Amino acid sequence: MMNEHVEQKTETQEQSKVMVKDKDIAVPGETLAIGMDTLPGSGTYREGEKIIANRLGLVSIDGRAIKLIPLSGRYAPKAGDTVICKVFDVTFSGWRLETNSAYAAMMSLKDATSDFIQKGANLTQYYDLGDYIVCKIINVTSQKLIDVTMKGPGLRKLKGGRIIEVDSNKVPRIIGKQGSMVSMIKETTNSNIIVGQNGIIWIDGVPESELLAIQAIRKIEKESHLSGLTEKIKEFLDKKSQLKVK
């Protein structure tokens, strides 16, 4: 029984031929693997025996599965994401928000506040045109209708500060592992920062520290592919903030 099992395993290993290494860059149409033993993950598709890249991305091999991690492209809204949006329309039943993607989000009265709102009340007293808010995506339909809510910790309207836009694919690097990168920037620049998954970032502090935080974020965006980035940014921030003290 045991022997049989072992035999089977070696046989399947021989069947699949992986053509790429982990962390390679794959371009659309590139053959990643040949054989039925390897499984196509996101960003790939199977054609007969082959697994082929369906987009430009970074190869990630996890056991038998091959997937591609996006390196570029617009933000794709996803349920559960915390995003920063701008109110661009106020309707009878709620607010319409810009999400930095191809689609607008809708926030209904029910999801906006737990206050009682009189019928026909002026909704701009809650969120006015041009306001930026931190909200959470509850649902994205197949037609890309986006529902967002304000109910949750840290979800609020943003007052003061400034907004910058970054590549949404680099947001994980800006946040860092367990938020290490962003909390470091917050501490050193002594400013308040909220990073939306959609690549919109809100920074609030004294003007000098806001500018320093922006510089640091731009640096992360530019050098996101390098390892040891956290140390580099720390060095950069320390140097800059020392200059300011002098």
Added chain:
Amino acid sequence: MTYKQRIDNRGFDETRPIEAKVGVIPRADGSAYFKIGNTVAFAAVYGPRNLHPKFLQDPTKGILRCNYNMMPFSSSGERVRPGGSRRSKEISLVTVKALLPVLDLQEYPNSVVDVFIELPQTEAGSRCAGICAASMALADAGLLMKDLVAAVSVGRVDDKIVVDLDYNEESYPGVPVADIPIAMMPSSGKVTLLQMDGEVTKEMLMEALEKGKKALMDIYEVQRKALKEKYHGVDE
């Protein structure tokens, strides 16, 4: 038998020198530069983004819009009048048709992907250069696509089959000439664009296509290299 050697001394199966670069326009979602001989194409991709007017929206899938534009002093002939022409409209249309088979736009209903192809300098083969640049720019924009698209023109001058005609060959006097732009998905070998201007026999056409396919594989290699180069050194 008047055409024994090509005017610029290339081999009959040889393309003009090619250069390609990705990510040349910072504000675009994806961009690329493609140069073949004296023909230069820039492509910028924006989107998927909101599509207006609303009646153009398709709830089943996103749409692709291409805009081919030769800049006013790009060609060696008379100044190209700015704005669209009958010719640019046609080429924009065939570019869309050449690129659509590789794109999967079902993920982006009601939206649009805009491709702007600008040609600051041209000398024959501009639609092919535009398609090559656009396909790289689309990949750079992170869109879902099955394959890249490579394009080149092939043809005949007198009794010779030639790859990548330049202007002198396109307008070779006194002998029959044909100019056949082709675009292909390199991995699967499927043809997405095939046009013809001039006269050829069936045998010559088949031979020209075979030679074109070989040249397209070289162009594909250049495109691939350019795409990988932009993201070179990404390690996490």
